[in-house]
Amino acid sequence: MGNKAYKFRIYPNNEQSAFLAKCFGCSRFVYNYFLRVTTDAYAESKKSLRYKEWAKLLVKLKSEFEWLTEVNSQSLQQTLKDLKSAFTRFFKKLGGFPNFKKRSNRQSFRVPQHFLISENGFLKLPKMTPLKMVIHREILGTPKNVTISKTPSGKYYASIVTELDIAHAPLNGNKIGLDLGLKEFAITSNGEKFENPRYFQKSLPRLKVRQRRLSRKQKGSSNLDKSRLSVAKIHEKVANQRQDYQHKISRKLTCENQAISVESLNIKGMVKNRKLAKHISDVAWGNFLTMLEYKGDIYGCEIRYVDRFFPSSKRCSNCGYIKEDLTLAIREWQCPECKKVWDRDINAALNLILFSESKIPLEEGKFTPEQPVERLGITRSSG
Ligand SMILES: [Zn+2]
CATH class of the missing domain: 3.30.420 (Nucleotidyltransferase; domain 5)
Structure with missing residues (x-):
């Protein structure tokens, strides 16, 4: 098995841009909220929250802030996972302490499943209409997740990670x-x-x-x-x-x-x-x-x-x-x-x-x- 990453430009219409803005916003909110809660908890009790506790807290948060339910819930869970790996990297001394995400930086959220890529250049994400995507090279392997991002200059991209099954290429010396x-x-x-x-x-x-x-x-x-x-x-x-x-x-x-x-x-x-x-x-x-x-x-x-x-x-x-x-x-x-x-x-x-x-x-x-x-x-x- 091998992984391959692709980055394609996407062109959302006005309605889609508005929805994506919501997705970026919710993802940023969840990330920052949990970063705050975790930092505070650690300062108070020297205990770090585990992912399980985070997930429970996320459910509570969603009932409190109903707008969080408007976006794909798996993307929010994915945000928690990303925060968790940021902490893991920090504790293993592989990275700095996680930073709060700012609106002025590159915005992103990840979709771990239930997305579709059509050959005629569309990307279908949960809860939204298909996005126009310019697929400038063939996608090899099975797509595993997609990250949608927006640069500070306003360009949108979809980064797709695929898993390649190289098993069907036997080393037969042909x-x-x-x-x-x-x-x-x-x-x-x-x-x-x-x-x-x-x-x-x-x-x-x-x-x-x-x-x-x-x-x-x-x-x-x-x-x-x-x-x-x-x-x-x-x-x-x-x-x-x-x-x-x-x-x-x-x-x-x-x-x-x-x-x-x-x-x-x-x-x-x-x-x-x-x-x-x-x-x-x-x-x-x-x-x-x-x-x-x-x-x-x-x-x-x-x-x-x-x-x-x-x-x-x-x-x-x-x-x-x-x-x-x-x-x-x-x-x-x-x-x-x-x-x-x-x-x-x-x-x-x-x-x-x-x-x-x-x-x-x-x-x-x-x-x-x-x-x-x-x-x-x-x-x-x-x-
Ligand atoms: Zn001869």
Whole structure:
């Protein structure tokens, strides 16, 4: 088990800001009240109150100050727990004596359970309507608690702590080579293939219609704004679909393996040409490699970059024979040397592992791509 923390900006509306202000206020009141009571009790009798006694006192306090019942009661209990750990730290000489909380400082309260995070960017807390939250990165693991805070400058944040179950990433020593392409999005040396969904390509007809409409709109008209919005929405949808797809693959690969050898984007960059540029931006390899890296950190999978070009498709990964006459049309071939039969992509991915482990002599890495298209695995008919 591991923990991970995320911090996202939230945007409450006026009504929500008013309620949050109440939550901050109640939490601050409870914290300060118990800090006072505990300090006084200690000064009088040298006895410190235990959490159990605090909890009883909190119930009494709530009947006395009814406004305390308007906020989530678990957040108030959590405030007591936070105060308790502040005292524990003090007694263990790990921290100073707990301070009273001031309204002018950063405000916060914690929600230990019964909250929901929706994928379309909302955070639902007890006793209030869903808050708009900007989730700028994928949340990994099971959310355990959320702390809502407001900075003195008036910005609101949600800090989410999750628990990661790393148990499903066994240390099996699995190593794979991963060949990224356009025909297939990715092919592993185990023979697993992930199709290239071409989301942008698929949305093109719709996008073209909307863009044509947009170009006909008058400057400054309300229809222009609507039209712009509808074009933006298509782009957003494409980005989300691509993101989801890559999250799934990167999580699976980093969970199941301890090392992934992949060509660096400098090598991929060699193949950039005008005709392919839009296909390349549609597969978004850079984004995918970033995901592989950070998920690799979490699940214990090393990402190894192969940063030299070598003829990975033409080289037999079994014996090193270079099949110079391998053309694009040939998806399967037999090595004349060792007689092994290859799927060209799987063989290429296997070579990536060998290269990253220096099992291929470096001089084989001096090649420059003469036919870049080939490395992308596009056949002429589909490209
Ligand atoms: Zn061979």
